[in-house]
Amino acid sequence: MISVAEALEDVLRLVSPLDVEEVPLRDAAGRVLARDVRALRTQPPFAASSMDGYALNRAEAEPDALFKVIGEAAAGHGFDGSVRAGQAVRIFTGAPVPDGADMVVIQEDVTRRGNLITLGHGIDQKDNIRPAGGDFSAGDPFTAPAVLRPSDVALLAAMNVDKVPVTHKPVVAILATGDELVQPGETPGPDQIIASNSYGLAAMCEETGAAVRLLPVARDNAASLTQAFTLARDTDLILTIGGASVGDHDLVGQVAGDLGLEQSFYKVAMRPGKPLMAGRLGDAAMIGLPGNPVSAMVCGAIFVTPVLRRMLGLEQLHTPTKTAVLADPLPANGPRAHYMRARLTDGQIRAATRQDSSLLTVLASANALLIRPPDDPARAKGDVVTYMAL
């Protein structure tokens, strides 16, 4: 058996960042910026008023000073002339500040009669002007890699970057195996159950930024498995579920080996999820996940998500861990790292009583995986432990 860290390093070595494609800005949110882009514009492109008021010369801004309003500057429509002594220009938020003016007196500080304004006594000393380039200048970089958030999209828009270079979405084939499985919506026989892991893993991969191809369930025979692998040949990552243990009916490793899989490892010192394999199969990476529902989902979070992040070209590959205070004592852990289904409430974490790897109800009601290192001693209530948010 190898450690989780060794296994993860091994799996990550199977993949590298995918190619770049350009997408319209409207479709860029949630995608990974693949290379630096540069602002095509300076923002603001001109000194702009930050308030509604009157643009004038600061040296003349005395209490009771009188100005003649010689024109108007609105957002999108600047004033063409210059502001000279004793003159002011009516100005609105976002409008270019006219030549000769270096201050905007807000309209609340002004009394206007016809084309004349008189300043009040308590004028704010702020100039209410946003200097040209105050936000960014043409050529300023937006640095890759980055998962593009809504505020990034707004910034790229302001930079006039309307085509965004992003990493291709990894195409993931998900292949559940087993004679006991039928698809949701079908009527299972007396010895059968519903294929659930493939749907959960598909959602997890899509959430991480992949495009998923859900393959038909493969039967427990070499012909069915071989056919399924053929359907997955042109993908970036093949995830198999089940059939990776040591039982006589676990054919996945054998069939994948016949098809040329260079298998990287087999057993990981972790609970849930001990049996795992990984390798390259043709142009795709392959990860063989255990068949128990919770094992499959936990191994997905621990191994598959970082692999997808590397394919996406991200630097932060691992799901970050945090610490919380233990709400109940825990017995000593065995020789395998244990990812316990747990609930975090107000900084206190409590492991679920039932940790069997078949219990999807327990996983669905968990919001964290409490991480026990191998041979972790017994822990008391109040101890600080590590977890990963779900």
Next chain:
Amino acid sequence: MISVAEALEDVLRLVSPLDVEEVPLRDAAGRVLARDVRALRTQPPFAASSMDGYALNRAEAEPDALFKVIGEAAAGHGFDGSVRAGQAVRIFTGAPVPDGADMVVIQEDVTRRGNLITLGHGIDQKDNIRPAGGDFSAGDPFTAPAVLRPSDVALLAAMNVDKVPVTHKPVVAILATGDELVQPGETPGPDQIIASNSYGLAAMCEETGAAVRLLPVARDNAASLTQAFTLARDTDLILTIGGASVGDHDLVGQVAGDLGLEQSFYKVAMRPGKPLMAGRLGDAAMIGLPGNPVSAMVCGAIFVTPVLRRMLGLEQLHTPTKTAVLADPLPANGPRAHYMRARLTDGQIRAATRQDSSLLTVLASANALLIRPPDDPARAKGDVVTYMAL
């Protein structure tokens, strides 16, 4: 001016949960479960082996005991007969445990010669059987409302729920207004800038679960605005950006009023984002956001996201706030709540030096909004403050 809490309450009153639609399970991730569903299956549907080994009668499981292997039970293919005294059935993980057996001895504890097995000396006392219904029983509820995560999708699959009742996605029309705006990819005139807020807000709304219709930019005249509102009439929520201030060029309130907007309020005691309006316009709710880029995005996070969550039928409407330790002192706050762009690193939070509401670079590099209540006194380094993650 009214407080943020009052404004939010007011805005939330404008909307109610939308209708329910059924989607295939494959498309349910990230959607909001709209009503309780019930498991159509018991899981496991039968007592199932959790290991590869031999099923036999526990009373006979003594060191060196000898058994005749009378058949095999694999996942998907149970053993048809009963296990009697001196008999065992070869069994694989996930297979139904045959009648007459109440224990699975793992294969590592057994020596097999032909059809005979002999038990070893250190047999584990665990029965390695998952009882029928150990995870859930037919009729058990999956409770709404809930944003469906990958593990929920896996559980619904196991329950054989292949059509999922979810809340309709709110359809949001986003309408940026202003003669100064051109779309990304266009060439702005000398007094113009790129419409950026609409793209950022679209991404934010989609992230929250809405479907967005990005309308063409409306010009600063009544005809253009009226036409734009007409294009938005059949949506659930209309977001206008800009034109909601008090300047002569801010026509949105006037035009919306002419079209029947019952305006709920106008100014909120917050920075950034003071000017804001809201009301019902025909069958849609309308929120008028300020035009400054950062104001629009912050008001989106504070007001629009909770409104969408209510439309989606969720109970948790507000973005949760947390606390962190201040890394730098802060001066006293004024009479308006201040949502400061800030960076959180290792539990320490630091407000950006420049808080002008036009600076998208500052917003994009922030990962939190540090929340100052109205008239909050000066804060020292080390003080605990409240923030909202971005």
